[in-house]
Amino acid sequence: MDYLRLASIVCAAFAVAFGALGPALAEGRAVAAAMDAIARQPEAANTISRTLFVGLAMIETTAIYCLVVALLLLFANPLLT
Amino acid sequence: MTLDFWGLGLQAANVLILIWLLSRVFWRPVAAAIVARQAASDAMLDKAKAAQTAADAEMAKATAAHDGFAAERAALLDTARAEAEAATKTALASAASRAEDMQIAAKATIEHVRAEAAKADAAQSVKLSLQIAAKLLARLNGPIVQAAFLDLLVQAIADLPPAERAALAANAEGIEVVMASADSTDPKAVKAAIHKALGAKPELRFVTDPALLAGIELRTAHFTLRNSWRADLTQIEKAVHNAA
Amino acid sequence: MNSPLNSVVYFQIGPVPITQAILTTWGIMLVLVGAALVLTWRLTLRPGKRQAAIELIVDMLDTQIRETTGAEPAPYRAFIGSLFLFILTANWASLLPGIEPPTAKLETDAALALIVFASVIWFGIRGAGVRGYLRSFAAPNILMIPLNILESVTRVFSMFVRLFGNVMSGVFVIGIVASLAGLLVPIPLMALDLLTGLVQAYIFAVLALVFIAATVEDGQPDAEIPLKKKET
Numbered sequence: 001m002d003y004l005r006l007a008s009i010v011c012a013a014f015a016v017a018f019g020a021l022g023p024a025l026a027e028g029r030a031v032a033a034a035m036d037a038i039a040r041q042p043e044a045a046n047t048i049s050r051t052l053f054v055g056l057a058m059i060e061t062t063a064i065y066c067l068v069v070a071l072l073l074l075f076a077n078p079l080l081t
Numbered sequence: 082m083t084l085d086f087w088g089l090g091l092q093a094a095n096v097l098i099l100i101w102l103l104s105r106v107f108w109r110p111v112a113a114a115i116v117a118r119q120a121a122s123d124a125m126l127d128k129a130k131a132a133q134t135a136a137d138a139e140m141a142k143a144t145a146a147h148d149g150f151a152a153e154r155a156a157l158l159d160t161a162r163a164e165a166e167a168a169t170k171t172a173l174a175s176a177a178s179r180a181e182d183m184q185i186a187a188k189a190t191i192e193h194v195r196a197e198a199a200k201a202d203a204a205q206s207v208k209l210s211l212q213i214a215a216k217l218l219a220r221l222n223g224p225i226v227q228a229a230f231l232d233l234l235v236q237a238i239a240d241l242p243p244a245e246r247a248a249l250a251a252n253a254e255g256i257e258v259v260m261a262s263a264d265s266t267d268p269k270a271v272k273a274a275i276h277k278a279l280g281a282k283p284e285l286r287f288v289t290d291p292a293l294l295a296g297i298e299l300r301t302a303h304f305t306l307r308n309s310w311r312a313d314l315t316q317i318e319k320a321v322h323n324a325a
Numbered sequence: 326m327n328s329p330l331n332s333v334v335y336f337q338i339g340p341v342p343i344t345q346a347i348l349t350t351w352g353i354m355l356v357l358v359g360a361a362l363v364l365t366w367r368l369t370l371r372p373g374k375r376q377a378a379i380e381l382i383v384d385m386l387d388t389q390i391r392e393t394t395g396a397e398p399a400p401y402r403a404f405i406g407s408l409f410l411f412i413l414t415a416n417w418a419s420l421l422p423g424i425e426p427p428t429a430k431l432e433t434d435a436a437l438a439l440i441v442f443a444s445v446i447w448f449g450i451r452g453a454g455v456r457g458y459l460r461s462f463a464a465p466n467i468l469m470i471p472l473n474i475l476e477s478v479t480r481v482f483s484m485f486v487r488l489f490g491n492v493m494s495g496v497f498v499i500g501i502v503a504s505l506a507g508l509l510v511p512i513p514l515m516a517l518d519l520l521t522g523l524v525q526a527y528i529f530a531v532l533a534l535v536f537i538a539a540t541v542e543d544g545q546p547d548a549e550i551p552l553k554k555k556e557t
Contacts, residue, residue, distance in 0.1 A: 050531070054535075060487070067494055072330075075330050076330055092436035093439055097440065100404055106358055111383045112399070114368040115383065
């Protein structure tokens with residue numbers, strides 16, 4: 001039982017850590033690309049930033065999924081109940 | 082993890098109620114206000130546009146009227162100008178003809194005056210020349226001239242028709258013998274010559290008249306035998322006058 | 326530490342457990358409707374400052390809807406706007422001490438996601454008819470039908486999880502930090518939480534709008550022509 005608990009905690013930590021890695025890189029690229037686009041076309045800044053926000057939220061969702069999974073592991077672990 | 086379905090349903094109901102309430106209380110009135118204002122401004126714009134179109138039409142009408150006035154005025158001006166031109170032309174023509182007439186009349190007058198003057202001049206010059214001649218002849222009054230005139234008188238008496246010569250000789254009252262001066266001729270010689278020419282011895286009265294210049298004339302009540310410079314000059318003057 | 330997945334039940338009305346999220350939602354409803362009543366008091370043709378401000382809000386929303394969907398904003402305005410206002414207010418309710426945002430609870434987010442799911446169907450049928458709505462699943466072609474059906478569920482589920490995860494994580498992190506160092510330290514995190522709350526409310530509303538618009542658009546006439554030819 002203790003091993004299960006330990007494994008759950010470690011896995012939750014890994015889930016959040018690696019789950020945050022990919023979206024962080026992706027968001028960086030997205031923001032960089034958006035900045036580039038705005039620099040090229042300042043008049044399209046409104047459309048670009050709106051699309052950027054929606055896209056960032058989409059990307060961030062993957063990190064949120066990881067967070068939810070981690071929370072499930074920590075607080076609603078089916079193996080422990 | 083447990084999902085509380087009662088709570089889920091309740092929250093869904095809550096949110097739906099909220100959406101409904103807000104749509105009734107907030108979104109619809111505000112949107113209606115916006116639409117109302119838009120409609121009001123649209124109506125105002127439409128009204129303004131209509132007013133502008135009306136004003137434009139009025140303007141166009143006024144412009145047309147103005148153009149009409151201008152055209153009328155131009156036409157009036159044109160006719161007035163034409164009339165004035167015609168009047169000027171006729172006036173000019175009449176003036177020209179009148180001037181021509183006047184010129185002709187004046188020319189005629191001038192011609193007439195010149196002729197008159199010429200005539201007067203001629204008369205004057207004739208008179209002057211006769212006077213000069215008279216003056217010159219007066220100086221020639223000498224015995225030789227008187228003798229020549231006596232001869233001429235005798236000749237003239239001889240040339241008279243016999244009836245007249247007889248009447249002259251038979252003249253009871255006597256014959257006036259007119260001479261320019263008494264001293265240049267001997268009255269006895271004259272008397273003899275006359276008596277001889279007449280073939281009778283009528284009474285002779287010797288009269289002196291300087292106007293004769295030179296010469297001897299016989300005068301009776303009805304008859305004059307002219308034989309002097311004066312008579313010649315008078316004859317010349319008459320002839321010149323007639324010639325002019 | 327309390328699990329963020331569980332809610333505190335204050336009291337029961339019959340079988341219905343009344344949690345803190347429900348109470349807060351009622352409070353938010355009261356505040357929003359009261360504010361709306363006050364703000365829309367006597368709207369006139371010549372706007373004052375108050376009216377100009379709320380008209381600016383409505384105008385901004387209309388512009389967003391028009392730019393996103395290309396359609397007239399009138400049918401969607403109330404739904405999208407109210408959704409946005411509710412989520413924003415709920416997210417920012419964490420500013421008040423002792424109050425947890427209702428959106429940090431599973432039930433509220435699941436309810437919002439369900440409402441969006443239902444609204445997609447509702448607006449799809451209203452905009453394109455039942456046939457048009459069903460046809461929207463066949464866009465771009467018939468092979469996509471299973472994927473489209475799956476997507477219509479998963480996209481709503483992802484909205485649910487996204488909103489829940491973002492708000493809950495913010496509250497959770499602030500709770501942890503506050504339990505470690507209570508003074509001043511949570512303030513930057515709370516500021517970030519405000520931004521996250523605004524962005525999430527915006528994204529939730531925009532995504533709902535995009536889903537609705539996509540469904541209405543896919544059900545529109547250009548796909549209808551070949552069908553009609555077959556019928557005649």
